[in-house]
Amino acid sequence: MNPNLTLLFLITALASGPSLGQSNTNAPVEDWKPASSNQPGKEYPKVNSEGRVKFRIVAPKAQSVGVSFRDSSPFTKGEDGAWYGYTRPLDEGFHYYTLNLDGAEVPDPNSLMFFGAQRWGSAVELPAKDQDFYALRDVPHGQLREVFFPSKSTGTQRRAFVYTPPGYDQNPDQRYPVLYLQHGWGENEYGWGAQGRTREIMDNLIAENKSRPFIIVMIYGMTNETRMGGLRDFDIAPFETVLVKELIPYIDSHFRTLPTQPNRAMAGLSMGGMETRTITLRNLDTFSHIGIFSGGSIGLTNITDLPAFKAGNKLVFVSYGSRELGNSRSGDPKANIEALKAAGIHGVFYVSPDTAHEWQSWRRSLREFAPLLFKD
């Protein structure tokens, strides 16, 4: 993988949020409320209407306490023996973080745990103006199924999460298209279901008749079980084998799929977008719909056989967060999509407003992408 892209992922992951400005020198607005990402019964972290996050950590004997969000306030010890500190205003949505206690990088014991940045650790959810689209509502719910499938190429039983849409079990004669959906670097197969809110997004879209019901399959996008890998030396071939030769046949034989190319899509975020581009371009007879979220784009120069591509492809969807768009080092994604459209390909370009290389961009990307899939 392109080292510049590696760097881009790291830079944008760290830089999410508005740039440092006047606001952080002001006193925070005192309308703090517990974050929805807190552990049961925990008051802290709290979020306020500016998008700041305030932490409380009981560490009576600590010399120094901090948090991984840059430009945060100093932490000070309260009269209760606990330490308090708060962030600059952050983007709406979901952010990983780590506490630092006297030099130890530890999860915040008050936060639910998510896998990102190569570890199960803390994260905070900030309310968003459009959060209703990924809220758990009183609508018919699909199921998120944890499945293990045998992989000969890796000699392992591999975990997949499979979203089956509402009604899947009640309509035993119906068959469904399938989207294969990949996480980013440092994340794993839990990401789209947990921080990505895939089930909630799809349940809500389907309840509003905005998306056709389809199956979504999520697996770990690398094959290095015992050690998280770097991107620089990443060889996609073993993962491609697992996905195309092992997982797809397993899903097609264990779920009521429509097991044909027109009914199969692949999408991914960041590294998962790069994987999607590489794998779909090499397997045009397997996938008809392509989604690349914050992970580069497909230009005409990437397509070696344009007539074959046009014959088989139904959609090339590319998206970015508005705050990361200027950082793209893999060509101008919008221009690439325009060129595809001019060549007669169904290209769609989406920009998530006021978000960076972060889950709020990808939740919105899924919301925009899903309704475009598997149109008859």
Next chain:
Amino acid sequence: MNPNLTLLFLITALASGPSLGQSNTNAPVEDWKPASSNQPGKEYPKVNSEGRVKFRIVAPKAQSVGVSFRDSSPFTKGEDGAWYGYTRPLDEGFHYYTLNLDGAEVPDPNSLMFFGAQRWGSAVELPAKDQDFYALRDVPHGQLREVFFPSKSTGTQRRAFVYTPPGYDQNPDQRYPVLYLQHGWGENEYGWGAQGRTREIMDNLIAENKSRPFIIVMIYGMTNETRMGGLRDFDIAPFETVLVKELIPYIDSHFRTLPTQPNRAMAGLSMGGMETRTITLRNLDTFSHIGIFSGGSIGLTNITDLPAFKAGNKLVFVSYGSRELGNSRSGDPKANIEALKAAGIHGVFYVSPDTAHEWQSWRRSLREFAPLLFKD
């Protein structure tokens, strides 16, 4: 709930492991290996052949580091700036723990995260002589499905985990019995699937023809969403309503169950065992098989209408870990089972060797209980 039982749960939860003895004054055996419960790529915690656990935590500026296992060694700072310490020999199996850094109680960043002791936090898995029965093997796998069902009585969409056995989707005309399986106090609906290894245990039993395939349903055993509750003031009625009036009808209408009393079981561990006793005795027309793991027992004095009980009940299974058995304050469970047997009830008493009030006892209890269920 009986306050003595509350106390018992707390005492036994803290006391698991052999009693303090000579062994902890000896130097540990230096055959450390990474624990299977570590995060990807983490070398520590390590476990040795004595059942000790050794920790490494990078905290260069900390004044003191400790771990919640009693009788652990002092933690000392290594030349690499990291702190090291180790436990006394622990029981085989699974144990929650917390690190203490300068007075802050935090999860070990090297451990996978589990929900117990009222929080998502760290735990360690020690190899066990009989661990093959809950290992992930190359056998046909069932699915663990995350499901949300509407609950009018609580006004919430509630999470359930549903284990469907291997072949469930491939045999659309087959219907299955159902076991409702409850966690303990301070735990939640994730417990039996994660630390309990329910899927692995059932997949393996079914592959060996030791158990009939059946569905298992796991939900949170309280109705206090926003704050974990104490046991002392616990009112079981709201949970009983959710389970009996809302969950069971949902499961029977959304899964291919055999929706009759002879095909419905309830079991639970610790607090979940108490819940099982109360709810099954009040709903004899709903449940035919009863399992109580480390949570009291059923004596003849608990049964108000013996002929009715004998007519409907197929099994009363009671189990304990051998190291907690002497602590029982709810009568002699073995004598209670013997009395049931003498009265013509199918009673079974099981003692897990060399374990206490801990998951290894409950994994084994499920292994012993499942083969007794739903015999024609």
